Amino acid sequence: MAKRDYYETLGVAKNADAKSLKSAFRKKAMECHPDRHPDDPEAEARFKELNEAYGVLSDGQKRAAYDRMGHAAFQQGGGMGGGAGFQDFGDIFSQIFGGGAAGGGFADMFGGGRGRQSVQRGSDLRYEMEISLEDAFNGKDIDIEIPIAEDCERCDGVGAEPGASIETCSTCGGAGRVRTQQGFFTMERPCTTCGGQGEYVSDPCKSCDGQGQVRQPTALDVSIPAGVEDGTRIRLSGQGDAAPKRGGPGQRGDLYIFVSIKPHNLFEREGANLFCRTPVPMTTAALGGEIEIPTIDGGRSKLKIPEGSQSGRRMRLRGKGMSTLRSHQRGDMYVELSVETPSKLNKRQREILEEFAKEGGDEISPESKNFFDKARAFWDELVD
Numbered sequence: 477m478a479k480r481d482y483y484e485t486l487g488v489a490k491n492a493d494a495k496s497l498k499s500a501f502r503k504k505a506m507e508c509h510p511d512r513h514p515d516d517p518e519a520e521a522r523f524k525e526l527n528e529a530y531g532v533l534s535d536g537q538k539r540a541a542y543d544r545m546g547h548a549a550f551q552q553g554g555g556m557g558g559g560a561g562f563q564d565f566g567d568i569f570s571q572i573f574g575g576g577a578a579g580g581g582f583a584d585m586f587g588g589g590r591g592r593q594s595v596q597r598g599s600d601l602r603y604e605m606e607i608s609l610e611d612a613f614n615g616k617d618i619d620i621e622i623p624i625a626e627d628c629e630r631c632d633g634v635g636a637e638p639g640a641s642i643e644t645c646s647t648c649g650g651a652g653r654v655r656t657q658q659g660f661f662t663m664e665r666p667c668t669t670c671g672g673q674g675e676y677v678s679d680p681c682k683s684c685d686g687q688g689q690v691r692q693p694t695a696l697d698v699s700i701p702a703g704v705e706d707g708t709r710i711r712l713s714g715q716g717d718a719a720p721k722r723g724g725p726g727q728r729g730d731l732y733i734f735v736s737i738k739p740h741n742l743f744e745r746e747g748a749n750l751f752c753r754t755p756v757p758m759t760t761a762a763l764g765g766e767i768e769i770p771t772i773d774g775g776r777s778k779l780k781i782p783e784g785s786q787s788g789r790r791m792r793l794r795g796k797g798m799s800t801l802r803s804h805q806r807g808d809m810y811v812e813l814s815v816e817t818p819s820k821l822n823k824r825q826r827e828i829l830e831e832f833a834k835e836g837g838d839e840i841s842p843e844s845k846n847f848f849d850k851a852r853a854f855w856d857e858l859v860d
Contacts, residue, residue, distance in 0.1 A: 479525075595719075612700070620698055631681035636677035766778055773796075787814050
């Protein structure tokens with residue numbers, strides 16, 4: 477049976493550029509891959525024909541020869557040597573889908589690939605740490621103790637009782653993976669008999685139950701930097717679980733410290749700034765004066781209260797906020813005044829306040845006067 481024209485096979489015009497060829501091949505390859513048509517005996521042949529067409533037309537020299545001579549260019553004596561210019565599938569897939577057949581790329585899209593040797597890695601660990609706002613301001617070195625997986629001392633990490641034999645898995649022959657043929661591709665998966673280890677022990681270690689590792693309490697010193705914020709993650713490289721020794725060469729996992737900050741009795745934090753709501757006696761707010769404010773560094777700052785201050789007034793203390801991570805600068809502290817109304821008055825105090833109210837008038841309470849003037853105007857409009 478005569479071969480189909482390569483351009484027809486790919487579904488492109490004869491003047492198609494490299495980009496169009498690549499796009500057409502990608503689309504066709506996805507449509508007619510044998511793994512998608514397991515019940516069609518002709519699927520593999522069609523896929524091979526598609527690959528052959530792209531292998532020729534994607535090569536400038538071979539395409540020029542094909543345009544001059546057709547399929548005869550690749551027959552014996554045709555000038556291009558024997559064969560039909562049929563590239564290895566891995567090479568074609570590497571060009572089109574990236575990665576090739578040796579892990580990743582097109583083969584992995586259908587669950588295949590030849591697999592790759594990777595370094596064993598121990599598990600990462602997570603530790604939740606709660607600190608005070610003062611510790612977040614100053615920074616602190618904190619000792620912690622966490623259980624970390626280490627090689628079992630009794631079996632030296634191999635998982636077998638002393639003197640017990642370690643046998644090669646008969647299913648995978650020690651490879652840890654088994655291959656099966658599916659359509660045109662070879663599929664590779666972890667061996668279910670040995671769990672991907674390639675071997676098993678005849679008498680598991682009693683200390684680690686054949687796992688090769690046990691968790692041991694381990695003391696670590698964690699340095700919390702000044703300025704750390706709530707939710708910060710600190711990574712300690714190589715402080716996680718050890719890699720299983722039976723898996724071959726490996727590296728330890730990492731330890732991640734997740735920092736949370738306790739609520740404070742006086743301060744609320746927003747980034748590098750602090751906020752503090754401070755009660756002020758009515759007399760101080762009315763006459764003006766000075767109050768003393770605590771600061772996060774343990775010091776005290778004097779704050780001048782202007783005469784006639786109202787509740788909600790916010791005052792700023794520059795450089796009295798939180799430390800800034802990896803910087804010598806500090807944020808600011810904002811003090812919100814809350815004017816305190818006297819309560820539990822004795823007889824004399826009540827008399828003084830009543831006398832004050834009679835002498836006051838509207839001039840000493842301009843906000844009240846303004847509000848009630850608006851209220852009266854509102855009521856008058858409703859009556860009209």
